[in-house]
Amino acid sequence: MNDGTTPTAEALRPHAEDQYAEELALLAAADDRPRPPGWRLSPQAVVTYLLGDGAKVTPKYVGPRRLIEVAVSTLATDRALLLLGVPGTAKTWVSEHLAAAISGDSTLLVQGTAGTAEEAIRYGWNYARLLAEGPTDAALVPSPIMRAMRAGSIARLEELTRMPSDVQDALITVLSEKALPVPELNTEVQARRGFNLIATANDRDRGVNELSSALRRRFNTVVLPMPAGADDEVEIVARRVAQLGKALELPEVPAAMEEIRRVVTVFRELRSGMTEDGRTTLKSPTATLSTAEAISVVTNGMALAAHFGDGTLHPGDVAAGIVGAVIKDPVSDGVVWREYLETVVRERPGWLDFYRAARDA
């Protein structure tokens, strides 16, 4: 869905519907189940698109099937969907692919920030025209949500809880009446069938701008968890690292599975507060230690190894990154990390290099 500004091939990060256009076409061709009004695929095919079919369709999300099923069913019952999760649990990723599969358009996006104004949800004005012509349809600048309502497609709202509460509440009419009044023109925009909203929010800082209960009631909530098993997570990290390495054109570094596994193990253990063998309990640092961060630690280490090292990924290359990711609060996290190093890493066979590197980092 380029506006002709950047050719898809040149885009640093192509939209989901462009990158996976073949898979979407494949699914659409084979899809013989009923599609909800305004949907490009049937709900079952959307689930398949997200989770992969083991053959042509690659998995976009590795995680419990039931979560994706609940998410898709929610959108099919025309309830809005709220994806909750700690940072790095693929909320945005899932919402983008859901929008791409259902509407074929993942670009109708509003980013929630403390400075997001009501215009971003409703509509704004082209002031030159407003002054020249007065309030007319042509002077109206529709928000992505308004455009989604007109087109009957999925709108996405990132970081819903970061928006000020009064702006959030502008959504209530949209979600309950499925209409957006424009009093200045004495008209309204009614949503076409197929319109729906996917919002994401970070449940770590839920308290920033807690949703009002009126708004919350209009969302179904799906909590995206951290990956369940170490193998799953290693797979996710390895795959993303390979993709990112290609996209950023980093020099080839043999993707050292051993180091990836080590990073994932450290992250998982600290996150869950327990060693993988279940024998030792640990304190957890304040950092989230998401899979996304693991990916960036490994990518970082690979860049280090390629540009400043001997081209292979060594413990030392990832150690600095890990320490930086773990220690967010220098006092309390420092203790947690030292305790982990001394009680777990030091004793673990084969981890001596890493222990030394991490201690010196």
Added chain:
Amino acid sequence: MPERIYGIRHHGPGSARAVLRELDAHPPEVLLIEGPPEADDLVRWAADDGLEPPVALLGYAVDDPGKAAFWPFAVFSPEWQAIRWAVRRGVRVRFFDLPYGCRVAPPADTSTPPEVATGNAVRTADPIVPPPADPGVPQPADPVASRPVDPIAELAAAAGYDDPERWWEDVVEHRGMPVFEAIAEAMAAIREHAPEDPDDLAREAYMRSVLREERRRHRDIAVVCGAWHVPALTRKVAVKDDTALLKGRRRGKVAFTWVPWTYGRLASWSGYGAGVHSPGWYHHLFTTGDDVVTRWLVDAAGVLRAEGVPTSSAHVIEAVRLAEALATLRGRPLAGLAEVTEAAEAVMCDGEPLRSELIARRLVVGERLGSVPDDMPAVPLVRDLTAQQRALRLRPEAAGRALDLDLRQDTDLRRSRLLHRLTVLGVPWGQRAAARRGTGTFREEWRLAWQPEFAVRLVEGGMWGTTVVSAATARVTRQARDASTLAEVTALVEVCLLADLAEAYPPVLAALDTRAALDADVHHLMAAIPALARTLRYGDVRRTDVAGLATVTASLLGRVCAALPSAAGSLSDEAARQLRDGMDGVHQAVGLLADDSLRERWLGTIGSLAARPGLHGLPAGRLTRLLLDAGRLDGPEVRRRLRLPLTVGAPPAHAAAWVEGFLSGGGLLLVHDEALLSLVDDWLADIPADAFDAVLPLLRRTFGGFDPGERRAIGERIAGGRAAQAGPVVALDIDRAATPLATLGALLGRHLTTTESSDSAADDNSHPPAGEHGHPASGENNRPAAGANDRPAAGEHDHSATAENNRPAAGEHDRPATGANNRPAADVNG
């Protein structure tokens, strides 16, 4: 057909309904039910309204109540419904499974116990054997039973259903086919290819023989048994084959009773579980006619509202819609438990895991508790207690009486353990009286008083186990798991020791490890260490996982070492005192552990801590002293450090605290520790005359805290001159002193010579494990000074070595190795 066989899914509400329907349509003359035949007499209780499910048949070996098994029944269990049906109509009910007595009897040929499937089965009729000690520990998978545990669930899973009841509804009931014929056919097909469990074969042989017997008497027989057994019952088998299978089985004496059961314990996640994941849902399915999904979600909203979560009807409406949409997406005719749970989570719970857990606990599992009539015969825990009371000659009496136990006597030790265990079970029959002597290790004083309500508590305690020890073990294990603070768990460690609950030790230790890891307060961590070290050093708990304890203690110490530096900054006076006490305790404990690497680590930690500028005076002084005693600092360095706080730069309060910390342990120490005294003396003499006026108040403050007698003794020592001390030492009768040394050497585990006894105090302190009272640096040292005259009798048990020990010159004192230092004390007193 002479009999109708209803192959059911144990605890399946669908099966229960179908059985009732069939029984109403074809009333039999006699009803055979898969279950222990010894419990036949108990069937009549089902007519009693006092017997309200969930209840369980509890069977146990009469001579060993520890061998017990439960057969739980819920209102939705087909067996229960069939029993109720029969009892109401006066139809005879007979349990026709292999007698439980055959299972508890010691096996004739093999060494493995004949107990079957340890409790993970949905087959009610298979006994659920209570886990030996800890309900939380997963049972080892039964290596023999490779046959499907819940065959109907397997069928359902093959059809893509995660909830077997939903499958029963969708596939079996809605098609209107004759249910039991269809199930029997399916089972026959499965069993053709499934491995046979030898235990099953024996049971089925017994079932067939009962069936033959009944056929001779009755024409109209109904059989309710697990679907798995149906093909075996209809198969033609020669009588002699069955007899051969059953031959040679010994039969133990067993007793049965009804006990109350809960849905929680039916569910698989609570230990005694029957593998029914969702008893509450089944209850709902069985008792609710139509609108299953809507009513369920209304109930879920009710649960949330009861907890103060605003949940409107709009929520319920949306949840029902979502559940139905999910069912459609998954290609199911109706929403099942998975769909309603996910819908409730997404719509009503706002992604709060606590709320979904609440629904799971209150609704999916349910908190229903069964009840049994008051006149039901006693439970095994009570019998076990009665037996022990008789064996230990402790009669329950309502009037209180005192009991003085000498733990060196075997009987008294067992009495003490029993009382401790009962206390654990919430039966405070004995109350510990305040001990006359604080540190007495072998005497316990109790006040016994039997209250009538203990009977009730014992019956309740029956849910923890069938014997006092197993119940106490399970209870302690549970408490350890539920404990929220480190202190609670540490207390449980001591309880394990007192009540001799060896099997509870590993889980308590695991809990200790967990709490220690999560407890960020270094004071809590430090407080936990001494008790553990004592247990490690002196705890004579047989079969205890001492290695585990050592690991936990070591890791605890590691955490303390890691956290101590950051905990020692910016302390108030009160916090400093707490830290000082904690460090003292840990220091003693480290001595007891006798592990050089740990000791090294600890000394390294306090060494760097002591050198830290800005540390509060009290711990700083104390640490310097500990390091001096451990030989980490030499005299000149200590003198240098002693001088520092008393210089102009340090505020007076800091200096006072420092001196107090350094000299804590009381004035008596100065009297007896010559090296220390000379150190302080030299330092005092070193202070320039003009600075002395400023230092004097601080010294007053410290020395003013000492006893007048102590101060006088110190003064006398200083005034008398140290050279005079040489006199009595020289006068020592070496031959006499040498006599007890061999025995002492054996006690202490190292070779002693007479010359060693004149070592310095510092050397003495580096061997803290030397004696039972191995804390030379603390108040224990008071004792020798008090002298032979007024020392309390408490210490008497420490000198059991030889008669020579009673001679004042050689070793009246607890720590004979320090004899050289003690001797002058006698001097002063004399």
